[in-house]
Amino acid sequence: MSDFMRIAISEAKKSGVDIPVGAVLVKNGEIISSAFNTKEKDNDITSHAEILVLRKGSKFLNNWHLDDCELYVTLEPCPMCGWAILQSRIKNVYFGSYDNNYGAFSKIKLQNFSNFKPGIYGGILEEECNNLLKDFFCKIRN
Numbered sequence: 001m002s003d004f005m006r007i008a009i010s011e012a013k014k015s016g017v018d019i020p021v022g023a024v025l026v027k028n029g030e031i032i033s034s035a036f037n038t039k040e041k042d043n044d045i046t047s048h049a050e051i052l053v054l055r056k057g058s059k060f061l062n063n064w065h066l067d068d069c070e071l072y073v074t075l076e077p078c079p080m081c082g083w084a085i086l087q088s089r090i091k092n093v094y095f096g097s098y099d100n101n102y103g104a105f106s107k108i109k110l111q112n113f114s115n116f117k118p119g120i121y122g123g124i125l126e127e128e129c130n131n132l133l134k135d136f137f138c139k140i141r142n
Helices: 002-012 049-063 079-088 126-141
Strands: 024-025 030-036 070-073 090-096 120-123
Touching: 002 024, 002 030, 002 070, 002 126, 024 049, 024 126, 030 049, 049 070, 049 079, 079 120, 090 126
Parallel strands: 070 090, 090 120
Antiparallel strands: 024 030, 024 070
């Protein structure tokens, strides 16, 4: 589990001017897609790492049903991404940092509004994921 999160962390480090969030989609123990935030770079509000990794995974499988897939993401998904995750029927979601303001699964509990209930596991390599965010925001504030 932490190996895939480490890869998501590596993806997050590629975000450049964007908030460092990385995501990895796994099926049968193999990575089928990976992505990082490009919202600022693309000037596209939907270019969150989670949305991008779901799009790539759907293309790879030629199916929007991602039932047997697991998602690893460095920051708890926002409500937009959370709903896309629920709709795609991801089996398990693993995230690093909790989003105490807008967290789709821990704060808002978006899963309570869906018939589909994935496994949701937070705090995976949390300190490393938190440090990515802290370092980013320190840099942009200076």
